[in-house]
Amino acid sequence: MPPEFGDPNAPTRPVWLVRQTTDGPQLPDAITEADAAWARAQGFAGRTGQICLLPDHAGGIVGALYGIGRESPRHHRERYVLATAAEKLPAGNWRLANQPAGFDPALGALGWLFAQYRFARYKKAEPASAHLVCPEGVDAKRISALAEGEFLVRDLINTPASDMGPAQLEQAARDLAARHGAQISVITGDELIARNFPMIHAVGRAGAEPPRLLDLRFEGRGPRVTLVGKGVCFDTGGLDIKPASSMALMKKDMGGAANVLGLADTLARLGMTRDLNLRVLIPAVENAISGNAFRPGDILTSRKGLTVEINNTDAEGRLVLADALALADEEAPELLISMATLTGAARVALGPDLPPFFCDDDAVAAAMQAAGMAHADPVWRMPFWNPYETMIEPAIADLDNAPGGGFAGAITAALFLRRFTGKARHYLHFDIYGWQPSAAPGRPKGGAGQGMRAILNALPELLK
Template structure:
C-alpha cells in the first residue's frame, strides 16, 4: 500500500488541537458553548493523547477535541511520544478528518507525517482492514513532501517485514530493480563467482553457502553535482554461520537487511522529492545469506578484502562488516563527497542505546551536529558515538591486518565502526549508522515490526552537508 491523504471536502470532520494548562484546557473559541460544557463534563484536560468526541444534538459526530499537552518550552525534555497526531489517527472514529486549528508551537507537518505513519499496514500474508481514518492535508503544508517521506518509510518497513522465504538476495535485487525502474536509474548486479573475478572476495565468502547466490547491487541515479553514496547491509538472513546463533537470537534475523531497506527507502524519498537531480546518488547493497553448509567460511580463516587488507575471522557471526567492507572499498574509489553506511550491525549498539536510538559515527563535528539536529527536529532521533582511535589496537590481530570480532566484548559498536572506517580513505566525509531497524512493540505511528531509522535525519541534513 502507498500512503495517501483524504481529498479535501466539506464532509470531513474537524479535529481541534487543544493544549493543557494550569487552569484547564485551552479550548478553542470557535467551538460552541455547549461543546465546552460537554468537554468539561467529560473531564477533558488537553493532556497529550486525550480525546473528546463532540456530539451534535441528534447524536452524530460534530468533531473532536484532541489533547497535545502543554506548550513546549526551551528546557523541555524530549517528548515521550514521537508523533503527536499518530494516536488520534488510531483512535478516532472512521471517516475523514481535517485539522481545524493550529496552536502556537505545534508542528503540523510532523503531526501529519505521524498520521501517515500510523496508517501503515503490512498485508502481504494476512488481510488487514484499511485505516479507518484519513486526514485532509493541513493547509500550507507540503503534501508531496509528506507523501514522499511516508513512501520511503513504507518501503523500508515492507522490505524488513518480509521474511527471508520471500526476501532473499534474489528478491532484494528485484526490489532494487523496481526502484531503479520507477526513477530512471541504472542498475548493475554482480553475482556468484563473478564476485571473485571482479574482486569482491569477502562478499562472496560470506554468501557462498546461502541458498541464493551472493551479489553486489549497484544503482546510479541520474543527476549532477556532489556524489552521495549510500551503502546498506543486505544480509537477508543471518544464522550466524558456523558460529551459529541460538534460536532466541535468530528469530528476528529476517531484519538483518535493514540497512539495505533503509538506503532504498531513503533513495525512494530523494527521488520522489526530485532531489537526485542536484547530486549524483549511488546506492550499493551487498546482498547475501549467512548460512551453514560445507562451503561456509570458517572461524580462523583469513580473507583478503577488495582493498587488499587481510581479515582474520574470529567469529562468523560478525559477517556484516565483511560484506560492507568490500562495498565501501568500491564506493571509496570514487572519492564521494559523502559516504554513508547503514547496517543492523552490532548488539552492542542496542545494549548502549536501546532499540529506539541508533548511534552514528562521524569524524566531522559540524556534519555530526547537522545530523543530530536534523534527527531531533524531524522526529528521527540519532546519537553520536566516537570513532575512538585508542581502540584501533583491538581490531588488529596477530596474523592479519584486521580482526572481524575482537575478543573481550568491550566497545563492540565502536570497534565495528573503526573496522569499516579502514575501508574509507578518500571520501570527503564518512558516516556510519548502526541501526536496529525494528520496533519491538507498537507505539503511536510505529507499528510493531520493521521501521526506518536515520533516513529523515540524513535527508534533512543533506543541504548543510552537500552545500
C-alpha cells in the first residue's frame, strides 16, 4: 500500500486548521457564524487532533475544523500534527483551507502520508480512505519519497524472521538495487573466511541460513558516503541465550539494515544518488545456537587484524559491524555512518523515541542534531568518551566485546566500533531502537525509521 496524495482534480472538501489559545479556538474568519456556533456547541477547542465536522443543511459534510494545538513549542507533544486527521476524517479528498502561523505544511503532509501505513502481509487491513491534496508550495515528490523510504523500513522490520532471514534481507537489497539501477555483490558462507570477514562468519555460522555481506553501490559523481547497517535477522543471544521476554522483539535486530536501505531508497528516489558515490554495506546473519556457534571466551581475529575476546555472545552486533566498517574505511569515504539496534543502555539513557548518535566533530554533530529537530526525526548526541577506552581493552586480546561493570554500555559499544575506522573523514554511529512500542499518530506500533531524515537533511552540511 504505497503512500499517496489526493487527486487535485477530483472534488475536495476543506479542512481548516485551528490553533488553541487561552481565549478559546482561533476559528478562521472564512467559516460562517453558523459553523462557528456549531463548533462551540460541540466543545471544539482546537486541541491537537480534535476534529469538528461541519454539516450542510441536508445532513452532508461540507468541511471540517481540525485542532493543531498551541503554537508554543513546549506544548508540541505530537510529532505529526496532521496524522490524526488522516486517520479520523471521513473518506474522500481533503485540502488545507488555511495555514496558521508556525504550521509547517511539508511536515503536516508527511505526517498525513505516514498515517496511511498498513502492515497487511499476514492480515487484511483496510486501506487509508481520507486523502490530502498536496498543499500548495510543498514538494509532493520529496514528501512521497520520504514516506516510501519509511514504509520500506517498517515493512522490513515488521516481517518476522521466518520470512526475513539473511536470504530474504539479501533479496530486499537486490530489489532496491534493481529498482534504482545500483550494483550489488554478496559474499556468502565460507567465502567470508576466504575474503577476510572472520567475525561476520563467526557470528552467523550457526544460523539456519549462511551469513553474508551485502554490498550495494550507487555510482554517482560526488563524494563517497558509506552506510553500514546491522543486519542481525534474529538474535537468540547465542550461547549466552536471552530469556524469552528479551527474545520476543528480536526480529527487529536488523533495524539498522532496514534503516540504511530505507535511506538509500529515499536518496535514490530524490535523485540525490547522482551526486553521491553511495555505498551500503549490510552484514546479514542470525545469531543462533548450534554445535558450531561461537563461544564465550573465544578470541576472534577481525578483518582489521585486531583480536576480540568474546565475553558475551549476545554482544554480537558490534562484531559483524566491525568487519563491515573495516571494509568501508579502506576506501576512506568522506562520510561513514553506522546504524544499529545495538545496546539496551541507549534505551535506558534516552528511551525508545530518541536515538543517540556519536560523533567526534562538533560542527558535524550540531548540524545533525539541528536537522533532526527541524524535520521531526530527533537524534541526540552522546560522546565518544576517550577515558572509557580502557574498559574495552581486556587482558588477553586487543578488544573486549562486552566489558563488565554495567556502566556506559552505549558509549563502550560506540568506542569499540570506532576502533575499526580512522581513514574516513567523518564517522557517525547511530544506536537506534527501530521500534514504536505503542501507537502514536502517524506511528503505529511496530517497526520505525529513526535518523534517516536527519541524515538526509544534514548531508549538505556534513559534506562541506
